[in-house]
Amino acid sequence: MARVRDPNLGWLKFFKIIFGEPLEKTTAFLSAWISYKPDDVVAAVDEVVDAVIDETLNFNRPIQFSDDLEHVYPIPFRKKERSLVPAKYLNSQQSKTGSNYLAYIVEQPEECDAKIVITVKSSADHFEHREAIRQSWAPREARKEDVQVVFLVGQGSDVINDEIKEEFFKHKDLVIGNYVDSYQNLTIKAMTGIDWRARNCHNAEFVLAVDDDTFVNLDDMMTHLQRLPEEENFIECSERTVTKGKVWREGQWAVSEDQYEFDVYPNYCNGPCYLMPVETADLLLGASRTTPSDHPADDVFISGILRVKTEVPLIQYTRTGAPGWCQELNNRKPRLPQRMVKEHLKKSQL
Structure with missing residues (x-):
């Protein structure tokens, strides 16, 4: 039986924060594709997403606080x-x-x-x-x-x-x-x-x-x-x-x-x-x-x-x-x- 994924993925939300709406169609397609794939593929994609967050988006990094920060956000759960x-x-x-x-x-x-x-x-x-x-x-x-x-x-x-x-x-x-x-x-x-x-x-x-x-x-x-x-x-x-x-x-x-x-x-x-x-x-x-x-x-x-x-x-x-x-x-x-x-x-x- 195919695994059904929650479309409100944490990493999808943070991708949008960084890149804005132009990324929405790509991530929507990726979410739909994952929904029909077996667990091993889902795990592999999750691993890639983790790597992207770590190395590219820099979103899994601790916050260097300063008084001029208007908002702080949690690191996506791993x-x-x-x-x-x-x-x-x-x-x-x-x-x-x-x-x-x-x-x-x-x-x-x-x-x-x-x-x-x-x-x-x-x-x-x-x-x-x-x-x-x-x-x-x-x-x-x-x-x-x-x-x-x-x-x-x-x-x-x-x-x-x-x-x-x-x-x-x-x-x-x-x-x-x-x-x-x-x-x-x-x-x-x-x-x-x-x-x-x-x-x-x-x-x-x-x-x-x-x-x-x-x-x-x-x-x-x-x-x-x-x-x-x-x-x-x-x-x-x-x-x-x-x-x-x-x-x-x-x-x-x-x-x-x-x-x-x-x-x-x-x-x-x-x-x-x-x-x-x-x-x-x-x-x-x-x-x-x-x-x-x-x-x-x-x-x-x-x-x-x-x-x-x-x-x-x-x-x-x-x-x-x-x-x-x-x-x-x-x-x-x-x-x-x-x-x-x-x-x-x-x-x-x-």
């Missing part, structure tokens, strides 16, 4: 990325192997009317980090009405848990989970944020995921949102994209071969900062229902594994060419809370 994800994650059988992440939540904000929801992954004992964020780039009294910031935390010692409860009743901006707050549970932590937003923030348009050592310039972010494509699924690596990321077998970020059998990950967004429309977040959340959540690195799981499973493209910038409104201050360096406030003061004086 189906060969699926070969970098183990089959156990890509399998979409009806039996649910993923998690109901809402079940992990024990305390959460009651209201959410914002258009932009920012979820901040925070270690349970990082009280000063969270307070620094409230006092710098996300103070409640100065926060824009269409932005809501929530902190994602798990369980620590009894003393820490008691302090977290006090913090919650004071600020009402924590999503508290009943999982152990550890590196191995980062994926659960991040996914509780996505699930909480889907259930509670019905007016949201974008979801931004950041770490608690990240400084966000909200004004610049709001301006940047106008550059993003409308009515398209994508994940924007707003700070940095990891390409050909190595799967570490030893050390803090070790992943066993049973968890991930390949040695290299598909491209994914570096954890401190990635952005997506809510439609994309909902798509990833749906895919997570049939995906094992055993990979500890949330950025790999969400912007790598789930993205590839749902064939969502990336908006990818060069290493030194990101938009700049999202800046990692690095938890491993000392005095981060003070540096967070200092960065805010510097930005506010510009």
